[in-house]
Amino acid sequence: MSDENGIKYLDLYGGHAVISVGHSHPHYIKRLTNQLNQIGFYSNSVQVPQQKELAEKLGQVSGYPDYQLFLVNSGAEANENALKLASFVTGRKKIVSFKKGFHGRTSAAVAVTDNPKLVAPINETSNAVIIPFNNLELLEEQLKTNEIAGVIIEGIQGIGGIHVPAEGFLVQAEKLCKQYGALLILDEIQSGYGRSGKFFAHQYTTVKPDLITVAKGMGNGFPVGGLLIAPEIKPWYGMLGTTFGGNYLACAASLAVLEIMENEKLVENAAEVGEYLINKLKSFSGIKEVRGLGLMIGLEFDQQINDIRHVLLKKHHIFTGVSGANTIRLLSPLTLTKEQANVFLEALTETLG
Template sequence: MKLFDVYPLFNITPVKAEGCYVWDDQGNRYLDLYGGHAVISVGHSHPHYVSKITRQLNDIGFYSNSVKIPQQQELADKLGRLSGFDDYQLFLCNSGAEANENAMKLASFITGRKKVISFKKGFHGRTSAAVAITDNPKIVAPVNETDNALILPFNDLDAVEQQLVTNEVAAVIVEGIQGIGGIHVPAPGFLEGLERLCKQYGTLLVLDEIQSGYGRSGKFFAFQYTSVKPDLITLAKGMGNGFPIGGLLIHPDLKPWHGMLGTTFGGNYLACAAGIAVLEIMEQEKLVENAANVGNYLMEKLASFKQIKEVRGLGLMIGLEFEEPISPVRRKLLEDEKIFTGVSGTHIIRLLPPLTLSMEQADEFITKFEKVLSELFVKA
């Protein structure tokens, strides 16, 4: 049977990983500045993470949500304390797309409305409703098309109010930092403006923190650079450090009833063990603070590179936009310098390393990146 390739494949077969490094089957070591789409939060194969999951599997790996699973409450307690949202409710699922689907469903149930506002260059997943509100026509099949998805210009509060005034909008969903769209931080006052308008018109505000959350921005959630308190917050990626887990945080004033949301695999023993281990490591090793410090250092250094048109982001969520297509840069970094990076479109490199990235590893990247750019571009 032939495998379906999700992406065009690089000719690399990783077989081992530790911390911020990955080894292939030829013995080459790579510095990982992409973390598998921002998934690796506490580093590859962290001993505490591996031990926690192994011990849990030796006890019990799975049972359904028809019984009490104490690890779910332990995860909820730790997440609430570390994020500052301990008065919220936690619904556990398996992925970011599921988290967003359930957020929109919940908003529609509670408001009795059908429409959802999202934004240009936003990405919210590949399931039915999530893909309908994602600004990428290439991945929206005819079955996903709906008049209930309103994709508006990012940072445009007037455009939002023009739709909210109809009293037909159940939810406004926005990323704490736009990831796949190219690392775009919301303009000052935009999230606060959305919160004000949503309250005025009875619409729920959903913060999609699937990529920007879990310490990546230098705060636990990227929106915490503002005073906003969303109705719903969606989580995944770094939440499990590679083990599939997602979550939906629900404002205490919202009261879902039994049967409104459901899941088979969400909140299983192994997923919770992974999630608990991640939070314990983040707290013990002060990884949110590390993301802020190392990220600020990286962005300051990269801003001096004349070949880069713009450096954007917060913490260890960094976008590097070039005037020219970046495919040669990314390929040379990978093949010659053994560094994994990500991409947005054709002109933006994305850096989403594990939150354990050290200053020394940041310097390793800067030195090799400067070498690649000097070889490919004439300095201005």
């Protein structure tokens, strides 16, 4: 990508993990343009054939062909509906989430997000129980109350600093949810769509969540989100609804993304290039800790990172993200090559001195 002066930039942030298949991919542009030349929008009061096509394609590519798909417009909306659905299905009110987690800025989603600055008085509720990440003992303690409708976990914590669930945590959390009748919700909004080197980050385990939320890379910049629902859960008519969700253009964008990911083997590329980049970064003496999987990488420093990111951007023309004062987040498009990774590694070596 280039600016108005023709300066080329290497995007290692992907617009907050949204740009999955790269900027201005020709197939993506063609898909959207062709759709817009036919019809751009109509409400869900009529059948939109592309919704069925998308559900089938997503099921095939993701490994969840038997799950139902409810289409929305954003990650927060996907989580909002997942939390509501868990409450509908179980008849319970409370949700367990985890420290350093982020699930969105709408009412229920922000209530289960571990950031008091985002929680307005109207969002405050005793129905949101936030416990330390990876703590199975406290999770079971909450589930034993038989008041918990659902447990929501990020496949990899993103905004919290790129924290991968501890080995065995997701599997045990799934067992506890089944034992005590709560639904397991995997928030794969940032960690899904190939970012981790698997289609969903939880697929590094044997876990099969009751609900999976998606967005960000799903539309490569077009606003779209979704809720994947296990086949044994049967939403009744009118339980979930949306005006704009699953519109023609959103479906066109989402189908284009899946087609590009499949044709260009971008999930495999994320795994390969991500492993290469992580291994190289672990040899840097100036980095306190390297965390992540695939192309979802966190670099924690002993120092504040503003100056490092400033030099990378202004001198080397490389976009990076941030988490807190000390962690750089790398969320590049899944098209990143080893050659481009080497450009970043050389720039970071020079920047750290």
